[in-house]
Amino acid sequence: MSSTQKAAFLDSKGSEFSVRETSIPKPGPGQLLVRIEAAGLTPADWKLQKYGYYIESWPTVIGLDLSGVVVELGEGVNGFRKGDRVFSQGFWTEGRGAFQQYAVIEAEVTAKIPSNISFAQAATLPTAVAAVVIGLYLPQPQGVGLTPPFDLDTTGKEVAKSILIPGGAGIVGQIGMCDIDL
Numbered sequence: 001m002s003s004t005q006k007a008a009f010l011d012s013k014g015s016e017f018s019v020r021e022t023s024i025p026k027p028g029p030g031q032l033l034v035r036i037e038a039a040g041l042t043p044a045d046w047k048l049q050k051y052g053y054y055i056e057s058w059p060t061v062i063g064l065d066l067s068g069v070v071v072e073l074g075e076g077v078n079g080f081r082k083g084d085r086v087f088s089q090g091f092w093t094e095g096r097g098a099f100q101q102y103a104v105i106e107a108e109v110t111a112k113i114p115s116n117i118s119f120a121q122a123a124t125l126p127t128a129v130a131a132v133v134i135g136l137y138l139p140q141p142q143g144v145g146l147t148p149p150f151d152l153d154t155t156g157k158e159v160a161k162s163i164l165i166p167g168g169a170g171i172v173g174q175i176g177m178c179d180i181d182l
Contacts, residue, residue: 001071007100009059013052017099018059025095025104027074032107034086038123039098040065048092055092063090063098066105067113067122077107085113087122089130098123128171136176 005024008017027033047053048062055062067087070080080086088110090098097103113122139145 005101007061007097008063009061010049010055011059013055013058014050017049022061022100024102027072027077027104029075030077030107031074031104032070032077032080032086032088032110033072033074033102034066034068034088034105035071035102036066036068036098036100037119038067039063039090040123040126042127044127057094060092060094061097061100062092063100063103064092065123065126066090066098066103067119068103071102074104074107080107080110080112085119085122086110087113087125089126124171125175128175131172132176135172 001024003024004021006019007022008019009022011018025033042064044053044064045062048055065087066089067085070082070084070086073080073082086105088105090096090103090105095104109126113119133148135143136146137143137148
C-alpha cells in the first residue's frame with residue numbers, strides 16, 4: 001500500500017473541492033483504517049462546505065457517510081479483521097472524512113456490511129441510522145426517549161404500543177419503521 005492517497009479538500013468556507021495528494025492516516029486505539037469504496041452525500045455535507053459549521057481548521061476533508069474495506073486495525077479493536085466490508089460515519093477532522101481514498105473511523109460506530117448489500121447501498125445508511133437512533137431513543141428534548149429494542153434491560157421501563165413516523169417514504173423514515181419492534 002502506498003503512503004499517500006487522493007482526497008477532496010475544502011480550503012476554506014464556501015470553497016470548491018480541490019483534489020490532491022495527502023498522507024494516508026494511521027488508526028489510533030479503537031480505530032480502523034478503511035479503504036473507501038463508496039461515500040454517501042448527506043444534507044450536512046453541503047452545509048459543512050458552504051457554511052463551515054463545526055470545522056475548526058482548514059483545509060479539511062469532509063464526508064459523513066462511507067463504506068469500504070478494513071485495511072488496518074488500531075490497538076484494542078475487537079470484532080473486526082482486515083478485509084471486512086464495513087460502513088460507518090466519517091467526520092470533518094483530519095483523516096476522518098469520507099471524501100478520500102482511505103479514512104480512519106471509530107470501531108464502536110462501525111458495522112459489517114451483510115453480503116446482500118453493496119458498498120453503494122451501505123454508504124447511504126450511517127447518517128440516516130444515527131438520525132433514527134437519536135430521534136427515537138435519546139431522552140427528551142433531543143429525542144422522544146423510547147426504550148430501544150436492542151436494550152436488554154427493560155425492567156421498569158415503559159414500552160411503546162404505537163408510534164407515528166412522518167415521512168416514512170424517505171430513508172430515515174424507512175429505517176425508523178424497520179427499527180421499531182412493536
